[in-house]
Amino acid sequence: AQSVTQLGSHVSVSEGALVLLRCNYSSSVPPYLFWYVQYPNQGLQLLLKYTTGATLVKGINGFEAEFKKSETSFHLTKPSAHMSDAAEYFCAVSESGGGNKLTFGTGTQLKVEL
Amino acid sequence: DAGITQSPRHKVTETGTPVTLRCHQTENHRYMYWYRQDPGHGLRLIHYSYGVKDTDKGEVSDGYSVSRSKTEDFLLTLESATSSQTSVYFCAISGGSTWGAGELFFGEGSRLTVL
Numbered sequence: 527a528q529s530v531t532q533l534g535s536h537v538s539v540s541e542g543a544l545v546l547l548r549c550n551y552s553s554s555v556p557p558y559l560f561w562y563v564q565y566p567n568q569g570l571q572l573l574l575k576y577t578t579g580a581t582l583v584k585g586i587n588g589f590e591a592e593f594k595k596s597e598t599s600f601h602l603t604k605p606s607a608h609m610s611d612a613a614e615y616f617c618a619v620s621e622s623g624g625g626n627k628l629t630f631g632t633g634t635q636l637k638v639e640l
Numbered sequence: 641d642a643g644i645t646q647s648p649r650h651k652v653t654e655t656g657t658p659v660t661l662r663c664h665q666t667e668n669h670r671y672m673y674w675y676r677q678d679p680g681h682g683l684r685l686i687h688y689s690y691g692v693k694d695t696d697k698g699e700v701s702d703g704y705s706v707s708r709s710k711t712e713d714f715l716l717t718l719e720s721a722t723s724s725q726t727s728v729y730f731c732a733i734s735g736g737s738t739w740g741a742g743e744l745f746f747g748e749g750s751r752l753t754v755l
Contacts, residue, residue: 535680560743569730569746570683616682627673627698628744632682 528553528619532631540639545589545604547634549617552598559600560618560628561591570616576600587611612638643667646731646747654755659718661750663731665711670735672714673744674698674706676727683730689714721754728752 533548551557558577562570574585581593587610591602600617614635618628643666653659663672671690675683675698685698687706695706703725705717718725728751732744 532682567749569748570732570744571746572743575743627685627688629685630675630683632680 528557528621528629530617530619530629530631532617532634534634535632536635536637538637538639539607541609542606545602545607545611545636547602547615547617547636549591549600549602549631550598551600551617551619553619553621555621558620559591559593560620561585561589561600561602562616562618562630564614564616564633566613573602573615607636607638609638609640612636644731644733644745644747646729646750648750649748650751652753652755653721655722656720659721659752659754661716661729661731661752663714663716663733663747665714665733667733667745668711669733670711671733672708673732673734674704674714674716675730675732676700677730677749678727686716686729718752721752723754726752726754 529552531550560575561573563573564570573589574583576583576593584590589604591600593600614633616633617631620628645664647662673688674686677683684700686700686704687698689695689708707715728749730749731747734744
């Protein structure tokens with residue numbers, strides 16, 4: 527069975543500071559990994575994904591994540607936070623060939639302060 | 641944006657009543673999903689469909705049933721609503737030729753309150 531653990535249900539950063547949201551996964555087969563973002567009263571939007579190939583993946587709005595198999599991690603980073611980044615972020619895993627079923631983490635609420 | 645709509649967007653009902661939520665897509669995608677979102681739990685898969693009349697259970701399927709008689713529609717039914725089913729329900733779709741493996745597109749959610 528696959529699972530995802532997101533460390534820190536709430537993260538607060540200053541505008542312009544580094545954003546680091548942590549995600550660790552468990553999967554019995556090579557995983558596909560995703561980060562989604564949810565703005566208030568909206569559905570989830572895909573930020574970025576890792577399937578195969580390059581382990582550093584770049585997404586929208588300046589976010590990127592690195593797949594580290596040895597650490598079973600897929601942490602999300604952004605060099606400089608912007609007020610518009612305030613949202614809830616979800617890490618998700620699916621098993622390759624698993625029919626596109628995603629298992630989500632519990633989410634991390636990002637607050638950006640002036 | 642992919643065409644996916646959920647109805648109703650908001651519903652208040654009483655314990656014991658049946659409730660049906662509808663998800664409609666205009667993308668002709670194969671896979672459709674129902675998730676529920678609750679604080680502290682993230683999103684949890686209720687049921688999913690991999691084609692017309694082909695459905696399967698997710699991790700929190702008890703108390704829910706689904707039907708998919710057409711590619712574009714995926715219905716979620718609560719036969720007898722309970723307060724523990726108060727939640728925000730999201731429909732998602734995937735499987736289009738322009739999308740990668742596992743990538744989901746979500747509807748805007750249906751907020752259900754069971755009194």
